[in-house]
Amino acid sequence: MAKINDDELVLLPLGGAGEIGMNFNAYGYGPGEDKQWLVLDCGVLFGREAATPGVDLIVPDISFLAERRRDVLAIVATHAHEDHIGAIHLLWPMLKCPVYATPFTAKLIEGKLIEAGIREKVKLHEIPLHGKFSIGPYDLELVSITHSILEPNAVAIKTPLGTVVHTGDWKIDPAPQLGEATDINRFKALGDEGVLAMVCDSTNALVEGHSGSEGDVKKSLTELIGTLKGRIAVTAFASNVARVDTIAKAAKANGRHIVLVGRAMHKIVQAAKDSGYLKDFPPILDPEDAENLPASKVLYICTGSQGESRAALTRIAAGEHVVKLGPGDSVIFSSRIIPGNEIGIFDLHNKLTALGVDVLSADDHFVHVSGHPCRGELSEMYGWVRPKIAVPVHGELRHMHAHAELAKSLQVSQAVVIENGHMLRLAPGRASVIDETPAGRVHLDGEVLVAEGLGLARARRSLSFAGMIAITLVLDGKGRPATEASIIFEGIPEPVHEAVREAVEKCLHRHNPKKDDEGKLKEAVRRAARSTANDAWGKKPITRVDVVVV
Structure with a gap:
């Protein structure tokens, strides 16, 4: 008599479903309680003083997996943004499993592990771009994609019950300025082979059209910088290495020398260079050396685009930094406003304006494009991959519901909106929520992890x-x-x-x-x-x- 196969494939998001940030997605394969688990991403949310005073970081409650840590095979990082890797050094002691990442991402993870004093304990495996590797019952393949950071990857997860394409964060950029373009042919080939489910970014699911190209931002920034006369400071997300490179080359094209301002900016640029990128990056001056140059020859690339209280630009605006700006100078915000940061950013705008500085932003100049797919790009991806099941993640509920409706309109058989803690069985016939597990939050309070429920x-x-x-x-x-x-x-x-x-x-x-x-x-x-x-x-x-x- 043939043995009945009780194996099942499930997805359990413990962070990043119903919210933007704190991404933590666990895949389980096997029968009942004997599943082997694979974690994709392990990220943080940033605390906000009004809502969580004294809390810098918020991480997912992973007690469900910690109780089963012998069956947790690995953490695989899709890319190096903090909301995807920022909790690895905090939560790894609860899982004690190997970590897999591409070279640039591995470099940043390693820095966090060293700071936490656990580098020697963690098996950190560096996987090449387009790499294929096996972990337990999972055969994994990295598929290059574009995003607002180096080396973003979708992950094709192949199991005996079918293939899941986990997109991570992505967009379709026809002219990326650094790193590889989206591997359209590989996505189409996966679609031809047959895809059970696609677990996909929902951030811009309410936005029509396409997100835009970094190449167009480079052209626009170069032209804008050419019209300005005094000192210029450009602030952007430090992790967007392509944008930092674009700003540096736009400065060079206009005869300006660059100064990196902010620890994160230096750290990211160095990690990119160590990983083989930025080989033609212009020379970097110290702030003290730039003081001796004419104002029209200087451009500062600063951290602080979100009005962070301790970031370089905030300190410059407060007069607490060696870099000084005043009348005739300009600050360009080459970034978007992350919801919730409006008060801090507008306060920063006002402080800079009080100094006599001209503040320029994406509201009035083309200086930024999103790193996430709009509806046009989502439609293209579904056309390539053609999954049987769509699972929106990485978005608030309104984004995920809009994503699900779009997927249905594109003839996807089933679109399922789940929340953190919902265990979704991904079956060839139909996906269904089969269980709910605790999916709370844990606060990093100073140096101590504290359950949110302690109040x-x-x-x-x-x-x-x-x-x-x-x-x-x-x-x-x-x-x-x-x-x-x-x-x-x-x-x-x-x-x-x-x-x-x-x-x-x-x-x-x-x-x-x-x-x-x-x-x-x-x-x-x-x-x-x-x-x-x-x-x-x-x-x-x-x-x-x-x-x-x-």
Whole structure:
């Protein structure tokens, strides 16, 4: 009697589905609970001071896989953006599996592992472009594609149950300025061979047309720089090496010397050179050397396009950097505004304007193109690959639903919108969600990983909004007040203080140690202080009560 094959192929996103960032996609192959797991990408979200004060990075909760780490075979990085590799050094200790990446991406991952002090523990495998390799039951092939960073790859994942094309982040650029073009012929060949599912970027699924070419940006930037007279600073994503190269060559074409400003800018350029790129990159001057040149001969390439508080351009605008800008100078924002960063960016614009600097952006000049596919490019990709199942990822829910509707209009048999934690069975007949697993978030709080559910960020938001009252009660051995309560106010207006003190004293006066224990007294004082503050101020501060017995 023939043995029944219970193997199944599943996709489990733990980050990046229903959000832009923190990408973490796990593929499982095998029967039931005995699956072998392959992870594609391991990225971060960046904390925002208003929502998560004190938190720099947010990473996915991977406890489901950590409990099965003996069955986690590898992490494969599609490319080197932080939302795809930024959590590897933080989460690797929970999985302890090999890591695979192309040379440029591996170089940046290695730097993170060295900083974390775990480089010697991690098996980091460097895979060439177009590389083919096997990991357990998975036969993998890297397919070159274009994006806003070097060496982006789609990954063809071949299993006995079918092939999945995982696109990673991508676009179709007819004139990329650095790195390889999209391997259209290989995508078409995969489509001819038969593709079970395509797991695909949804970022621009609401945008018609095409994303545009880096070659056109180079032409436009070169012309724009030629019209400006004073010092010029151009800010862009440091990871977009092609854009950095474009800016440098546009400067050279206009007789300007370049200065790299910002640690990330230096790190990325050096990693690109170490990986064999930027061989004809113009000479780089130090800021001190540039001071001796005429203003019309200098161009700074800066970090800080998103208004980051510690980035180079923000420090320049605040007058806290060796680089100085003023009347007659210009700053070009060769980037887009990431949703949520508007306040910081516009504040930076205003500070630069106050210095007399002319601020130029993508709102009024052609200085940026997106690194993600618009609807026209998505349509082309579906025409090449022709998957049976479309699985939108890398987008908010509105992007993913728009992507799914587009896929259906292109005659894809099934389009499935899933969220983080949904385990999707990818079956030749039909895909279906078969389970839901925990898919929370973990905050990097200083140097410590802390579960989001512990509420530390929420407590800090409350502190910033309504301050804190700390009350110490001193009781004698019989539970009676031995002296006045000590009350410390933080972030609370002076007129509120006296009302709170009176409320606490009244509460202590009413206290009967024969009827109420210490716990009841603490809670009564806490409630009285908080309620009184709310009556007097309209806000409920965090209130803590401690008891000292003498």
